[in-house]
Amino acid sequence: NAGVTQTPKFQVLKTGQSMTLQCAQDMNHNSMYWYRQDPGMGLRLIYYSASEGTTDKGEVPNGYNVSRLNKREFSLRLESAAPSQTSVYFCASSAGTSGGGTQYFGPGTRLLVL
Amino acid sequence: SQKIEQNSEALNIQEGKTATLTCNYTNYSPAYLQWYRQDPGRGPVFLLLIRENEKEKRKERLKVTFDTTLKQSLFHITASQPADSATYLCALDIYYKLSFGAGTTVTVRA
Numbered sequence: 001n002a003g004v005t006q007t008p009k010f011q012v013l014k015t016g017q018s019m020t021l022q023c024a025q026d027m028n029h030n031s032m033y034w035y036r037q038d039p040g041m042g043l044r045l046i047y048y049s050a051s052e053g054t055t056d057k058g059e060v061p062n063g064y065n066v067s068r069l070n071k072r073e074f075s076l077r078l079e080s081a082a083p084s085q086t087s088v089y090f091c092a093s094s095a096g097t098s099g100g101g102t103q104y105f106g107p108g109t110r111l112l113v114l
Numbered sequence: 115s116q117k118i119e120q121n122s123e124a125l126n127i128q129e130g131k132t133a134t135l136t137c138n139y140t141n142y143s144p145a146y147l148q149w150y151r152q153d154p155g156r157g158p159v160f161l162l163l164i165r166e167n168e169k170e171k172r173k174e175r176l177k178v179t180f181d182t183t184l185k186q187s188l189f190h191i192t193a194s195q196p197a198d199s200a201t202y203l204c205a206l207d208i209y210y211k212l213s214f215g216a217g218t219t220v221t222v223r224a
Binding site (some may be wrong): 004033035040041042043044045048058059090091101102103104105106107109 | 138148156157158159160163180203205207209212213214215216218
């Protein structure tokens, strides 16, 4: 069991470039999430998907788009990267769609936008 | 919006002592509160979940309390070890979304 995997591990972009962060889970979980983590600010939810075929905005969705490709995969796209999007991005998954769900996190993608 | 505050300063303790971390929140109380551990360069790992009707939860050397009147959770690491050195995050579980605090970094000295 790999759990939650993310690619790439590290990426450098120039302002205005686009990229897609990939996430996959092999635990047959229903819900998947994208967070960003900045120093001193904790994890902030960007988008989430409660089930295959649905996506919803989180706390900081501006500048991002997501796709729940199937039950296993949930991708995050930056259409036109900005320096403010320099951060560490974590994908997570959980089994249920109601409260009390333990989340399992991937190893993160470190993104630097110049 | 929900505001979550954890110990603002890092915690440095001697091996064998008890570390106590606080998590305070504003506005409405969640049905569940979770604690995670995060090591440098890695994703958070789940430790404990406590429900609003539970006062205390234990797992090995870890203990969590939840006081919905005070809007506070305390996280205790007893008989601390250098391997407990990490950042600890509290998270309020509201439906299936988590709101995280900024975390408290604990360093245990041998």
